[in-house]
Amino acid sequence: MLEVRRLNAFYGASQVLFDLDLGLAEGRVLTxxxxNGAGRSTVARALVGRVSRSGSVRFMDRELVDERAFRIARAGIGYVPENREVFGQLDVEENLRLGQRAPLPGAATTWDLARCYELFPRLHERRHAPAGALSGGEQQMLVLCRALMGNPRLLIVDEPTEG
Known part of the structure; x- marks a missing residue:
């Protein structure tokens, strides 16, 4: 499903990740x-195109290393950032709807509002509250569900227990 070869990442002119190789078969989990500071978040950001990078990132036999982040998301990779990037002025449900996308062909599961609210009943309770008013843990639930609403084939979660 995912094959990474000689992946390098850069913050400006500084190279911070050197020649990473990894692979992930469909249906498997990679941790x-x-x-702190070892580069886990940089790897996640490099995989989804949020930092400058070189090398090869192949997802479902498609090369993504030169693609922009929104095209990577459209290819079926969901990303949950560590810093809970919510749209603070929008309510919970509006944030979730921003991530909504029809499932890709062959998807084993589909995510919608009802399924997210079943997973996290607290989001249903707070569905009309501004996302910026949520606690850190509630915001973490929100960004996780927002990513799931995109019905990704691969989900990359950075610091899943943060908040």
Whole structure:
């Protein structure tokens, strides 16, 4: 499903990730472990096109390393950032609808508002509250569900227990 070869990442002129290789088969889970500052978030950002990068990132036999982040999302990769990037002035349901997308052909599961609210009943309770007024944990639930609403084939979650 995902094959990464000689992936390098850059913040400005500074190279911060060097020649990473990894692979992930469909239906499997991959976890990156390491201390703070080891580069886990940089790997996630590089995979979804949120930092400058070189090398190869192949997803479902499609090369993505030169693609912009929105095209990577359209290819079927969902991303949950560590810093809970909510649209604070919009309510919970509006935030969720921003991530909504029809499932890709062959999707095993589909996500919609009802399924997200079933997973996190607290979001249903707060569905009309501004996202900026949610607690850190509620915001984490929101960004996770917003990513799931895109019905991704691959979900990359950075710091899933943060908040």
């Amino acid at each position: 990156l472990l390491g201390r």
